[in-house]
Amino acid sequence: MPARIQIAPKAKAGEIIEIRVLIQHPMETGYRQDDVGHPIKRNVINLLSCRYNGVEVFRAELSSGIAANPYLQFYTVAETSGEIEFTWIDDEGNQGSERQSIEVSA
C-alpha cells in the first residue's frame, strides 16, 4: 500500500503543523457486484493512526463512504524533535506504515 506523507521537516516548538496523508487503496465499498452478480467483499482501510514520538495524536476510523485512495489532512502541535509514524490497516488485514522525522527548534 504505497502512500504519500507531507509534513514540514522543520518547525518551531509550539507551532501548529499540517500533516497530509494520501494512501493508495481501492476502498471497496462492499455494495458492488462483480460481472456475474456476486457481491464484492468490503475492503476498506478501517483504521489509521498517527503517533508522534510514540504518542497517538490522531486516529481515524474509515468506512464504505470514503472514496478510493483516501486523502486526510489534520494538524498537531510541534513539541520535540523526533518521528511521526503512521499505521493503517484494511479489512483484509493488510497493514501499511510510513514514518517521517521532524526537527523542532525552541
Add this chain to the structure above:
Amino acid sequence: MRRLALAAALIVAGTAFAQERAIPLEKLRSGYTFLGDDLRSLQDDDFANPGLLWVSRGEKLWSEPAGRTKQSCASCHQDARSTMRGVAARYPKIDAESGRLLDLEGRINLCRARRMGAEPFKYESEALLALTAYVARQSKGMPTDVSIRGAARPRFDAGEKAYHLRRGQMNLSCAHCHEANWGKRLLSETISQGHPNGYPVYRMEWQTLGSLERRLRACLSGIRAEMLPYGSPEYLDLELYLAWRAQGLPIETPGVRR
C-alpha cells in the same frame, strides 16, 4: 493577371493553413478547463493529486532491474527527469526499427521485450500505468507536438477517418460530441473537446488512474458501440489523430478528470 494569381495562391494557402488544425489554436481548450474548481485544484496540488501515487511508483520501477538482462530503464536512459523530458509530447510515434506506431505504453513494453528481455506489462496493469505516468510527468507543461509525416501519415489518415466514423446503436462519431457540440451540456456534464494531454488520468468515475485506451473504450460504450480489445491498431490511429488535434496543448499528466 499576376496579381490575381498571387491573390488566388494566398487564398489557397490560407485555406490549407486553416485545415492544418481541427480546432483553431485560440479556441483550443484542455479538458482541465471544463472541470469545476474542486477538480482543478486537486490536479494542481502537487501533493494530493492522486495520480502522483502512480508517478511515485513509476519512479521506483524506473530503476528496478527486470528480465534476462537484469537491466532497468535507468540502465540505458539514466535520469528520467532529463532524458524523458519532452518525450511524451511526441507520442504516439513510429518506431524506426519496426515501422510500428507506438504510444508510450507500447514503447515501454517494446523496450522491455527488446532491451531487457522481460515480459511485457499487461494493458491497464498498475505497473504499466505507473511507468507511463512517470515518463509522461517529465513532459509536464510541454506542448503536444506529434509528427504525422512519413510512415505516420497513413496511420494519421486512418485515425482521422475513425474519428469521423459513425458507430454503435446511437450512430455517433467522436466528432458529433467533441467537434460539433463541445461546451454544451450532456445531462449534468459539459462536453469537452476530447483532448489526450492529461493521460494517464485519474478519473473520478474510475476511482483510479487509467489510460487513454480505457477512456476511448468508455466513450465507445457510452455510444453503445462495440469496444475493440486493448491494443487494437485502431486505438493507436485514433490516439495519433487526437494528439495531432491537441497540438500545442501542454502535457498535464497526471490529469484529474470527472
